[in-house]
Amino acid sequence: MRRNGDLLDISNLKVVFDTYAGQVKALNGVDLWMNHGERLSVVGETGCGKSVTALSIMRLIEEPGRITEGSIRFEGRDLVSLSESELNRIRGNDIAMIFQEPVAALNPVMKVGAQIIENIECQKSAACGDNEIRGSKRAERAGRSSSLEHMRAMLGHVGLDWQRTENLYPHELSGGMAQRIMIAMALSSQPRLLIADEPTSALDVTIQAQILKLLNSLVRETNTAVLLITHAMGIAAQFSDFIAVMYAGNVVEYGSVEAIFSNPLHPYTVGLLKAVPKIGSAEELQSIPGIVPDLVSPPSGCRFHPRCPHRKPECDKEQPRFEPARGATEADRHHVACFLYQNDH
Ligand SMILES: Nc1ncnc2c1ncn2[C@@H]1O[C@H](COP(=O)(O)OP(=O)(O)OP(=O)(O)O)[C@@H](O)[C@H]1O
Ligand SMILES: [Mg+2]
Secondary structure, three states, X not given: OOOOOOOEEEEEEEEEEEEXXXXXXXXXXXXXXXXXXXXXXXXXXXXXXXXXXXXXXXOOOOOXXXXXXXXXXXXXXXXXXXXXXXXXXXXXXXXEEEOOOHHHHOOOOOOHHHHHHHHHHHHHOHHHOOOHHHHHHHHHHHHHOOHHHHHHHHHHHOOOOHHHHOOOOHHHOOHHHHHHHHHXXXXXXXXXXXXXXXXXXXXXXXXXXXXXXXXXXXXXXXXXXXXXXXXXXXXXXXXXXXXXXXXXXXXXXXXXXXXXXXXXXXXXXXXXXXXXXXXXXXXXXXXXXOOOOOOOOOOOOOOOHXXXXXXXXXXXXXXXXXXXXXXXXXXXXXXXXXXXXXXXX
């Protein structure tokens, strides 16, 4: 099957953190890809490597962490080998990111309107990088509106009244407002990829739904691709076109929402889906037996094998290949890394 990530194509990505307790093997060969305008959710338990994957795309992995292997192709260019100045052109412009704690990501001593303007100006200026494609887009935008008007329009897009918002400081914002501000900032550069790392998990449920709905309509209007990181399968199903399920540093299953929900293959995905309570069901929420592995000395072979109800003799010996599932189509892109489905086993 053709791998067709014309926007983002991550292949065999490995990241380690050298700590006093030993080397944390955080990413163990991550594979995932997406096309322009697509929405991909990355799901998995705490510590499985979702944020490290996101930070690697932004090349924001810092000491003691480092990328040891693999590639992250963004529109064909490998971000792993780009210089810091080339990366600065991409960060915030072509790829933007929003985080779980929006208030912490804002400058506490600057009014939010001024922060958005600073962000817009920074994208326009050479200091934040420039290139021909973005340059022409910016010139067009600059002609259309000043940075002030642009900021006010962005506040309007995210459902905030600029007259009541632009002069507020971050501590005066509710969690939902702060996340709207972050979305306004992230989308002000018209990025082609927006990475959202648990953008709603700090908010209460009704606000979560509003923010996701807003994000969804904005990205659809502008054909922005979104990589959404979430713990919640329900959010992934509602929000995305594709789902990547991560376990202990690997993508163990990937495919369309329909493929993952109607035909989950990896025993971990099956366990995760059982753990999602069904509406109206009195069934207790199931948890997956066993504990998340220690990534300093992870299990050998398939990292899920100690918890796997279908373990085979080879599972603790080799790492299963991540390959197309039987019957997978170009449309569902169903892939799995499990010996239960490997053709030569
Ligand atoms: N700075 C660091 N130093 C050492 N280990 C780290 C560091 N950052 C991340 N890790 C390790 O990398 C692994 C993956 O972490 P990551 O933050 O990506 O998990 P996550 O899937 O985002 O979890 P959560 O759902 O809790 O946000 C974890 O085992 C974590 O302990
Ligand atoms: Mg995280």
